[in-house]
Amino acid sequence: MSKFGELIDVEIPVLLEFYTDWNDQSTAMHVVLRDVAAALGDKAKVIKIDVDKNEELAEALRVKALPTLIIYKGGEMKWRQSGEVDANSLIDVLQEYL
Template identity: 35%
Template structure:
């Protein structure tokens, strides 16, 4: 039996930082960001949870966080926004954030 899906609010209130990637399938820079996020999870392991939110399928979440351009990444710690940036983000930047907020 499958577990019920956690709500977005439950996801961002976890005990570790949550990096949310707001993206769309048709977005070129979003497609470039995907392998960087995969590398990030390979390098930092479970120090951060990466959640991808498709703005075309989750318009309520996109509206709630006023996503106006994609990709936009928001890092949550204890349910609060600690960092937010739009545009393609390099691995080094994301890894630095995980070390800054994940300890």
């Protein structure tokens, strides 16, 4: 999990999406996340984490529903939500932490 710590312990917001390929809501979010990443450029990171390949991390963060979206900044969780969110709403939330 030390790699995870390095991933989130940065001064720009990091949006994580916990997903699986077999979950339709998760796969629908991929397009939204691409739009968010394009809109914010290098002001924020957008990272997708496959729950099937990262079970230990998902369990440690108590990810129960998919997709689960979490924003970290400076190693601290700032925001969390499960379910689909539109691109504009995610951009608005991320801008609070820029």
